[in-house]
Amino acid sequence: MPVYSLTVNGQPYSVEVDPPSTPLLYVLMDDLELNGPKFGCGLAQCGACTVLLDGQPIRSCVRQMASVDGHEITTIEGLGTKENPHPIQTAFTEEQAVQCAFCISGIMLYGKTFIDQTPGATEEQIIAALNGLLCRCYSHARMVRALLRYAQEVQP
């Protein structure tokens, strides 16, 4: 049984994986007991499982453990907590920008990454950066407002 090492939200872990095909999402959900990344489709079609791999958003439901061995993973738990939230989490709370929020990992992590890397990002660009993600409650209008609020905050 292969053993993989990875850093998740700043904590180093060593995880035995059996079978070796186990995707990263299952390790995060079932072994590390994280609630942020979620199983939506298992097909990289919705983004509910999104995490940051070395700072870039990926779909953890189709990412095999072998490919993340030795890398850094950040989930939305790693951004901040209820008591000490990250500014993007504050923005989503301020705008009340969810309904069920099952999709939120994808929306926040793709949105945050794009905005962090794109000074002066426009609304149109931000929407395009979320291309392919899904929110079935359709809280889109608020999510856009939250992302624009975050963009204002980090790049006033």
Added chain:
Amino acid sequence: MKRPTSKYVVTPPRMTPDAIAALERAGFSRRDLLKGAGALIVSFSIAGSSNAPGEAPGIKNSSSGAMLPIPLDQVDSWVAIAQDESVTGYTGKCEFGQGFRTVQYQLIADELYVPLERVTLVVCDTALTPDQGITSGSQSHPTEFGPNGLRQALATAREALFRMASDQLGVPVDQLAVQDGVIFVQGDPSQSVTYGQLIGNQRFDLTVDRAAIPKDPSTYTVLGTSVPRYEIPEKVTGQFEYVQSVRLPGMLHGKVVRPPVIGATVISVDESSVANLPGNVRVVVRNDFVGVVADKQWQAAQAAQALVVSWSAGVGLPAQQDLYDYMRQQPSRDSYTVLADDVDARFGEAANIISATYLTPYQMHGSIGASAAVADVQGIGPNGAATIWSASQGVYPQRDSVAQVLGIPKENIRVIFREGSGCYGLNGADTVCYDAALLSQAVGQPVRVQLTRKDEMAAGENYGPPYIIDLRAGLNEKGQIIVWDYEGFTVTKGNRPTEAAPGNIITGALVGFPTPPLVPGGGTPPTSYSNNGNADSSYGAGCVAGQCGGTGTVESERILTHTVESPFFTGPLRSPGRLQNTFANESFIDELAAFAQEDPIQYRLRHLADPRLIDVLNAAANAAGWKARPSPKGGRGATGIATGRGVACVLYEGNNGYSAMVAEVQVDLTTGQVTVTRIVTSQDSGPVSNPDGLRNQMEGGALQGMSRCLREEVTWDDQKVTSIDWRTYPVFHWGEPLPVIETILLNPLDKPQMGAGECTITLAAAAIANGIFDATGARVRQIPFTNARVLAALQGT
């Protein structure tokens, strides 16, 4: 490569704080829980036996260990006040992301005059909360603010507290006032007593008083304000415990193996096919239910894929392109909403008769999270017991029906609600409870099941049913509607699970419970008017047996719905029937307005009677900057982009929320692509409990309605469903152009609370179709409005 600096211990699974709290409420001590898997022996012998703060004092278990029902008419079933002044409410109306949990906090704080911070709420737990049936149909507001809901119990409690304070302070009730849970003498606040001093940790022992007077909404201080949703900070930080994240000591993971084609039955299962897979795989078969259990989720998923099952052939399916013909040919159960006796005569008098047919396909709930449940089942028969963590919309019906599936008395089963992903109706949340419970019972350990995307889409959920709606209207020389004839055809198979019919959902049917068949017949004249399904249009007077309950003025109506057997399971999908009916009715009124060459809003107003529906329609029109003129706009070219605006309005369920919508659309005349650029929508649901929460529902409903009418359609071949993921069941995704959405709230404080969550989704299809017509002169009468259908309609103009 980095070297590991710590070894993560994988077993036993730890529990989240929420799961621990839930079990503690059931009587387990923290010490027992921390001991791990061995301690988790489900028994209700101590469940509900304490009256600790936060426990519903109305619950007592019998000497047998079974739970007793929670009486709906007792104040103690609804509210408990602790010595520390905290207030705990108990509710059977669950949270699905629609924000009603927060509204209930507001209701408790307002009705009892306590700060929000002191309020907690126990939601949908058969051991703790009253049986309020299903959380659906936009009924949470009317129910909880109605004579049998939470508000009446709170009003009774408040009046009782005033009487107690009066006795204690020796001052008549009418000279007392209350603030922040302290009752004091008016003019002398030093004479006071707190709720905790009066009733802390004690039972009220009071029947809910129907004569108790709830607060007048004009005096609300917490309701009517945009209190932020309590759970959003946890949701955006990943700390929230969904049903998908419930973890129990010793919990295993299960997956199901559904029939590959509709109606296939198990011939044999080759357990050896998974014998060499990792994870202690076990195979569970019960009639046509097949599942696997393994230590880890991925192991179970691999085993479910690898398991060799020999299935019989399927039953075959009607060809998709012939669905609507098929529906017209089946034996039907018929029901009239209205049957005036002068319909044929009035058609004989009409100067013009217009008719059209509207089609809506099967559609899915398509929850983003595949449905999940966790079950801990011990044994079978009278001594069996079970606890199930579920995102069901009805924990009690789930309990009563899973009892049949497990062969365990319902009194020994506890169903605890945990929010799942948004469900929008009867998605897979109930059937996956059966899946988890069956697997747990078979292996004697707690089992979590999360369906796969395909499990849920191809055979796991109860689809929203298709509709054919034939409409015909007679107009007089002035274009006034004098007669309206609606003939609808829809389908049904199964529904929400009940104690009598676990076979209403797929897993119940697979284990052998019959799905009650459709019984043809009916068709007797109506005896009273109910427009719960919105089959009657907004323009019908709704006259039955001498009483007229409709929102319009057309008295001569025949409203007849045929229901036939469905090849697929069906059930409530957000705005069930009402979306399909309103698409037809609100498109057809637009066609009549166009025929009469009148402005679509003016023409509607000409036939409306209900002042509140008129008000919401005018509110949306004004906010949208609507200029009166007939549709179509005219003057478009043969290529390029045409723009237009469309409108729709409805009184949801005939009595549960007024709403109107204006949609502005662009149509690409070359490709047929429809883009919605702006949605302006108004709503009157009585006093607004939480303005921002209502706007959130309206915005989401409008966009979801747009997805439903532009994209969504279940597809199949001759044997099986072929829309099995987000590629094959296209929906509105991120990245596509977003319409601007504007919401207008009407807030009549002198009216009762109505439903709020399903109004705008009901209107989107018609508003958009009418917008396409205004832009192009092309009428699209079949959902979804694909490019091909729009192009075909354009070619007909």
